[in-house]
Amino acid sequence: MSVPVYNFSTCTRCRQLVGSCAGCTEGAFFDADGSVLLPLVYGHESIAGNMPMSSLPSVGCRECNAAFGYLHHVGCRAEVCPKCxxxxxxxxxxxxxRPQIKA
Incomplete structure (x- = not known):
């Protein structure tokens, strides 16, 4: 059984205690070719074909405790890559x- 990452660590992205908030801050991933990929929020991993819709969560992420509809924290072992x-x-x-730049 894996040990959750929310054991009193501080997220390097949002600087909050992992497990003490609904989820991480807004932002985006940048690929080497310069393309921008939006992260998949917890509970929407089925978009990438990784989780059947019948498995929608009723509790927070088992690794970083992100709530349904919120972003995973940095280093979460359950976060799905938006590219592959x-x-x-x-x-x-x-x-x-990168954090999202607000206009």
Whole structure:
């Protein structure tokens, strides 16, 4: 059984205690070719074909405690890559995270 990442660590993206808030801050991933990919929020992973709709969560993410409809925290082992649909910590897409710039 894996140990959740929300064991009192601080998210390097939002600077909040992981597990103490609904989810992480807004932002986007940037690919090496310059394309922008929006992150998949917790509970919407079925968009990438990784979770059947019948498995929609009734509790927070098992790894980072993000609430349904919120972003996963940095390093969450359950976050799905918006490019390939694999787990972002294992996929090798090398996406870079940037906060969204508000106009």
């Amino acid at each position: 649909g694999g787990l972002i910590v294992e996929c090798g897409c090398s996406l870079k995270w």
